Amino acid sequence: MPGYSDPGFDTLALHAGATPDPTTGARATPIHLSTSFVFQSSEHAASLFNMERSGHVYSRISNPTTAVLEERIAALEGGAGAIATASGQAALHLAIATLAGAGSHIVASSALYGGSHNLLDYTLRRFGISTTFVQPGDIDAWRAAIRPETRLLFGETLGNPGLDVLDIPTVSAIAHDAKLPLLVDSTFTPPWLLKPFDHGADLIFHSATKFLSGHGTVVGGLLVDSGAFDWAASGRFPELSAPYDGFHGMVFSEESTVGAFLLRARREGLRDFGACMSPHTAWLILQGIETLPLRMARHVENTRKIVAMLAAHPMVARVGYPELDGHPSQALAKQLLPRGCGAVFSFDIQGSRAQGVAFIEALKLFSHLANVGDCRSLVIHPASTTHFRMDDAALARAGIGPGTIRLSVGLEDAADLIDDLKRALKVAEKAA
Amino acid sequence: MKLDVNGQSAHVYTGGKPFDPALPCVVFVHGALHDHSVWTLLARWCAHHGHGVLAVDLPGHGQSAGPVLASVEAAADWLLALLATAGVKNDGQVTLVGHSMGSLIALEAAARAPALIGRLVMVGTAYPMKVSEALLSTSAQAPLRAIDMVNSFSISTLAAKPSYPGPGMWLHGSNRALMRRTLAGPNATGCAVNLFHHDFSVCDAYSGGLDAAAKVTAKVTFALGSADQMTPPRATRELAAALKAKVATLPSGHSLPAEAPDELLAALRGALN
Numbered sequence: 001m002p003g004y005s006d007p008g009f010d011t012l013a014l015h016a017g018a019t020p021d022p023t024t025g026a027r028a029t030p031i032h033l034s035t036s037f038v039f040q041s042s043e044h045a046a047s048l049f050n051m052e053r054s055g056h057v058y059s060r061i062s063n064p065t066t067a068v069l070e071e072r073i074a075a076l077e078g079g080a081g082a083i084a085t086a087s088g089q090a091a092l093h094l095a096i097a098t099l100a101g102a103g104s105h106i107v108a109s110s111a112l113y114g115g116s117h118n119l120l121d122y123t124l125r126r127f128g129i130s131t132t133f134v135q136p137g138d139i140d141a142w143r144a145a146i147r148p149e150t151r152l153l154f155g156e157t158l159g160n161p162g163l164d165v166l167d168i169p170t171v172s173a174i175a176h177d178a179k180l181p182l183l184v185d186s187t188f189t190p191p192w193l194l195k196p197f198d199h200g201a202d203l204i205f206h207s208a209t210k211f212l213s214g215h216g217t218v219v220g221g222l223l224v225d226s227g228a229f230d231w232a233a234s235g236r237f238p239e240l241s242a243p244y245d246g247f248h249g250m251v252f253s254e255e256s257t258v259g260a261f262l263l264r265a266r267r268e269g270l271r272d273f274g275a276c277m278s279p280h281t282a283w284l285i286l287q288g289i290e291t292l293p294l295r296m297a298r299h300v301e302n303t304r305k306i307v308a309m310l311a312a313h314p315m316v317a318r319v320g321y322p323e324l325d326g327h328p329s330q331a332l333a334k335q336l337l338p339r340g341c342g343a344v345f346s347f348d349i350q351g352s353r354a355q356g357v358a359f360i361e362a363l364k365l366f367s368h369l370a371n372v373g374d375c376r377s378l379v380i381h382p383a384s385t386t387h388f389r390m391d392d393a394a395l396a397r398a399g400i401g402p403g404t405i406r407l408s409v410g411l412e413d414a415a416d417l418i419d420d421l422k423r424a425l426k427v428a429e430k431a432a
Numbered sequence: 433m434k435l436d437v438n439g440q441s442a443h444v445y446t447g448g449k450p451f452d453p454a455l456p457c458v459v460f461v462h463g464a465l466h467d468h469s470v471w472t473l474l475a476r477w478c479a480h481h482g483h484g485v486l487a488v489d490l491p492g493h494g495q496s497a498g499p500v501l502a503s504v505e506a507a508a509d510w511l512l513a514l515l516a517t518a519g520v521k522n523d524g525q526v527t528l529v530g531h532s533m534g535s536l537i538a539l540e541a542a543a544r545a546p547a548l549i550g551r552l553v554m555v556g557t558a559y560p561m562k563v564s565e566a567l568l569s570t571s572a573q574a575p576l577r578a579i580d581m582v583n584s585f586s587i588s589t590l591a592a593k594p595s596y597p598g599p600g601m602w603l604h605g606s607n608r609a610l611m612r613r614t615l616a617g618p619n620a621t622g623c624a625v626n627l628f629h630h631d632f633s634v635c636d637a638y639s640g641g642l643d644a645a646a647k648v649t650a651k652v653t654f655a656l657g658s659a660d661q662m663t664p665p666r667a668t669r670e671l672a673a674a675l676k677a678k679v680a681t682l683p684s685g686h687s688l689p690a691e692a693p694d695e696l697l698a699a700l701r702g703a704l705n
Binding site: 005006007012015016017018019047050051052053054055056061062063066067068070071074075078079080081082083084226227228230232233248249250254255256257258259262263266 | 445448467469472473476477480494495580581583584589590591593594595596597598599600601602604605606608609610612613618693694697
């Protein structure tokens with residue numbers, strides 16, 4: 001591979017981690033739907049189990065197809081390696097469970113996907129892991145919330161629902177001052193848009209269900225390690241720097257200076273919790289990633305056109321896209337997201353919940369469902385779906401209005417999407 | 433484990449088992465801007481197959497205290513002092529395995545203690561190990577850029593299988609991360625410019641290879657990467673002839689321990705037998 005640096009992003013999206021199959025010559029990555037892999041000998045088997053050799057044993061721990069996806073996302077993020085999981089939530093859980101236990105504490109942004117908030121605020125508390133939530137833009141609050149038992153700082157690169165851009169350089173510096181890592185959920189900002197490791201993040205996870213897959217066909221997660229964080233020097237992570245009785249007394253930071261986290265996460269987390277990714281799912285996500293650069297460019301292009309239309313529409317009270325004047329994250333967006341702020345955003349219709357419902361029901365191209373990051377355009381009305389139990393005051397505290405609409409802009413012709421939205425806005429206006 | 437060598441703390445990885453100086457000893461020496469962790473698969477195999485293992489962090493690298501050593505010769509003296517500190521005495525039962533810069537250190541150590549060193553395995557080696565002026569100056573002025581250059585020169589594929597040290601690792605990214613961390617390490621002191629430039633300068637300046645070869649009595653094996661752009665196999669012929677080395681050419685670039693761990697294990701097993 002000649003050259004003076006790694007290949008470019010588009011090349012890595014197609015080739016990283018994959019090579020023509022040495023046995024069959026297959027050019028595309030084969031789907032290795034095999035639970036387990038034959039040992040060459042008893043000695044070979046023992047050496048694999050004892051980590052004297054690298055290789056695949058059982059597909060809950062690793063699989064050749066899944067490994068291609070793991071290398072691919074690590075390459076695109078600029079990381080040292082990755083682990084594929086059953087879902088984005090499984091990736092978040094794997095990261096936390098590898099670093100934290102009963103008595104541990106997390107500092108997290110309050111602007112999180114609801115599932116992540118539930119995990120941190122309710123489920124993990126039952127297991128003795130507590131979380132302090134801070135406004136993502138309140139830098140002093142991040143610093144003040146850190147305790148001796150804190151193990152992790154966590155935020156979304158684009159917060160939910162207002163698309164607050166996480167100040168990764170500043171928050172990661174706060175984390176590193178306290179000898180802690182910063183984990184980010186980069187689901188809304190696949191690496192074509194943002195590479196959080198370049199700005200100081202230490203761990204990234206994706207719901208690969210979304211833009212990485214891009215076709216709304218599979219559920220999966222990816223957890224990526226930069227390899228930059230010094231777990232042993234931190235002194236806060238005996239899970240990685242002290243002998244682990246559950247795996248030959250291994251000291252993971254000794255075994256791999258840059259891969260300690262991933263070794264423990266795979267050899268404990270995947271082994272014991274078992275939230276692995278199917279090789280078939282990995283293959284479908286690989287198909288998506290091959291066209292990620294092309295798709296993301298189109299997602300952003302369409303989004304910008306729709307944002308411009310909505311921002312000028314008399315039925316629209318507010319558009320929450322960080323590139324717009326007045327958005328609190330506009331300056332950070334220019335710094336961290338020059339290629340665009342993704343294709344998921346919300347806007348407020350002038351009117352009631354009923355008008356929001358009328359708008360949704362009048363759309364034809366936008367599909368009403370609970371997902372984002374599909375090649376098809378999607379829409380949801382939080383006040384009548386995900387947050388329907390909340391009254392208007394509670395909605396306001398969550399940053400959601402009765403007429404708030406969330407769009408995930410797809411790859412259709414922008415003119416058709418704009419026509420669809422304009423027609424639905426007219427219906428909403430008449431429903432007043 | 434930690435050893436006190438010449439009054440400085442030295443970090444040594446022992447392959448997942450306590451070091452036993454009574455066993456035949458295999459010593460691993462890493463290359464520029466690396467540490468012991470490039471050897472863990474091989475080291476674990478040796479430690480669990482009847483050998484005492486010492487995979488060192490050279491002074492100023494990884495978890496060994498600085499300052500860094502000024503030359504290949506100084507590093508060889510340090511390595512032999514470390515073996516003495518570890519209690520290694522069994523003449524002829526010591527195998528030195530060095531990668532790139534580490535291979536020169538191993539060669540020089542084998543020349544200085546011919547009775548002790550029974551086998552010498554030089555991985556991704558060349559002599560002279562001249563570094564281009566462009567790379568030397570880039571390592572001094574823009575070390576992160578130089579790391580990317582070396583990373584690209586050192587790895588011959590975008591899909592090194594099986595991944596090192598295990599599935600899911602991206603070799604380009606893990607090697608870049610390791611070199612950056614070693615460069616920024618708290619012990620990387622005593623360099624005129626920076627540790628990267630220092631290591632490259634040490635390789636570039638070493639001129640004692642043929643003199644050392646004349647003193648070596650060990651059985652010598654070269655493990656070379658067929659696609660190595662850093663130390664191409666053709667750059668080893670004179671030294672290989674002087675050492676009467678058995679040459680194993682493996683399908684790999686310069687990063688043989690990570691890019692071709694199975695093939696390198698086979699070559700090492702051949703050398704040990």
